[in-house]
Amino acid sequence: MNIGDISKATGLPAKTIRYYEEIGLIRPARGANGYRHFSETDLHNLTFLGRARSLGFSIEECRALLALYTDKDRASADVKEIARTHLAQIDAKILELQAMRATLADLMAACAGDHRPDCPILKGLAGEP
Amino acid sequence: MNIGDISKATGLPAKTIRYYEEIGLIRPARGANGYRHFSETDLHNLTFLGRARSLGFSIEECRALLALYTDKDRASADVKEIARTHLAQIDAKILELQAMRATLADLMAACAGDHRPDCPILKGLAGEP
DNA sequence: GATAGGGCCTCCAGTCGCTGGAAGGTCAAG
DNA sequence: CTTGACCTTCCAGCGACTGGAGGCCCTATC
Incomplete structure (x- = not known):
């Protein structure tokens, strides 16, 4: 999935998704043409982030929550x-x-x-x- | 009154008062040494601004309110x-x-x-x- | 008169979480 | 081959301050 697809799927603006990558919240893969390529896991993580943000969690809280979400031994x-x-x-x-x-x-x-x-x-x- | 005095009198940080001057909310006089000199009117206006801000009015709303406050024909x-x-x-x-x-x-x-x-x-x- | 301290000055940079725009590369359709 | 939609990076700006550097001014004390 390209950024436009993931933007539609998550409801997050493409700008926001790029920003989340820039600050290290997500690490999408890159294609040979330089385009970001988003996996199912990226989709889950971005959906998670979108919901956490909409509940008012700060970016840093989201980072911590996402780490816990990813850590199956939390x-x-x-x-x-x-x-x-x-x-x-x-x-x-x-x-x-x-x-x-x-x-x-x-x-x-x-x-x-x-x-x-x-x-x-x-x-x-x-x-x- | 110098900025320190007015800061104590209004409860606003000196930095904030300088900022309010920078964006044109107030226009304190200047002494020969370059220090800001605050009049009773400045005191009233800053007190007004402090209360308006504490009620959550934006800076631009405060600007409009202050203009109305100053305009006796409002x-x-x-x-x-x-x-x-x-x-x-x-x-x-x-x-x-x-x-x-x-x-x-x-x-x-x-x-x-x-x-x-x-x-x-x-x-x-x-x-x- | 020298010095120490506090207060004042300006200017620049950072906060938070994006958002807009410019300049340019890529891709699929007609 | 061109059009137009997509993607890329980079830079700048929002609101309302806040922190800090570097430097001038003023008063008090020695």
Whole structure:
């Protein structure tokens, strides 16, 4: 499979796949013409990476997960530990966004949103009582 | 006030303040020695920027908000429109993170997390049923 | 007056995870 | 033989900073 085929199969842009090769996440073979040639294993690995990325794992976490995925002697505890850390980060992010949301919604509720210049949103951002 | 003083007063790193000047968000005066000199207005503007950023507004949104903050003839509707757009983005992000969280939590719940190599998290990422 | 320290300056490079584009080689169809 | 779709590499840029090098300025102490 060429990069275009694997791109369609995985849903990942060709640019992204080249980038993953550049940073050493995958090592596709090369044909005589210089084209990348992707095996079934490459397909599995890229699918894995795509799903892990879509769950918000960083590239380095993906690298670790992929190594565990490839290592048939891994302990599932190692995987779960990475997942636990990531889950905590997601939760922290959600809380942060919810706090932002609440503050912003409060300010917006106080704002008439009409032609007049008086604006509680700006006042709130400026730190006025 | 020098940059160190304003940094303490606003809680923004000096590097960030210099960056805000570089991209034209603020225009502090300069002393004969080349040092930036910050007025009360600069202090207000930087405080405003700090709060807006902490609510997740992008730099360009902050630029627009700051212009409205400075314009005493603004319409509060203009401010509210920016806030509404941003609120929608926050909500979208929260939903995305909650979906990630749910998927990840499901996978983790199925994983024993012990010394054995069998791992539903990896299976899920690989796309196994 | 010399020196030590802290603060300030600019400029360059790096972060993360791609993404866009230019310039050029390859391949299959008509 | 040409067209057009594909592939290649390399360089640059996104957002919003952040770190560090190298060097000037200011105050305090000896």
